[in-house]
Amino acid sequence: PIGVFDSGLGGLSAVAALSSLLPGEDVVYFGDTGRVPYGTRSKAAILQYARQDVAFLKRQGVKLIIAACGTVSSVAGEVGRGCGLPFVGVVEPTAAAAAAATRSGRVGVIGTAATVRSGAYEQAIHALLPAAQVFCRPCGLFVQMVEEGFTSPRDPVVQAVCRRYLQPLVAERLDVLILGCTHFPLLREAIGEVMGPGVQLIDSGRAAAEYAAGLLRQKGLLSGREVGGTSSFFVSDRTPAFCEVADRFLGRPITEVTQVRWE
């Protein structure tokens, strides 16, 4: 299988993209729901969690690992790169998609506090487009809102938080906004309403899934099946919201979720 992990539910945006791109591939997903959010933690804690997440997926015998988490990819990418398996984080593929999409060179990035503090997206965008102007804002509450199922663009709470976080970015006249945290695609509609139709939103989970699909093809690691891939879901805490929100992420019901117990 392909291994995918995140601090919680957000990485399911990458699983949804993988299922549409490579419907014949098996996927093992791990969501560290017992320790979400990562984005408010220290680098030392994020490194430790990332090591455990990667080790768990390796024990499942995966052929490639996707860190479908902006925070891990920005702060602890070295854990994945040193894991001995093909590894894909979200930062580089998403920066490449944004660099290809922007016309004005004015690119926004929203993510967790740890992601924004790391400067990883700016660095990756500037490596491709040195003249780009990059505007970053942490939007940590979005993670908690998604984990709790607050995603409707009609919900006044969602609208108020989106306006509060995004208004300063509206003033920057962006043409591309990176959803640099994999939880944020569930708020796409609400974010789009504040940013306006002239701003293209780039989904980091999807960008990572597309990159991973290309890498598997290039390395000859695809299963060869066109359909019938299975998905298994593991979490570190079976939270009441998991299945409900997961269904919305994936657009299909999740029937079985296994709880992992750390030693």
Ligand code: DGL
């Ligand atoms: N999906 C994670 C990310 O992309 C959520 C962050 C968190 O756990 O705070 O950053």
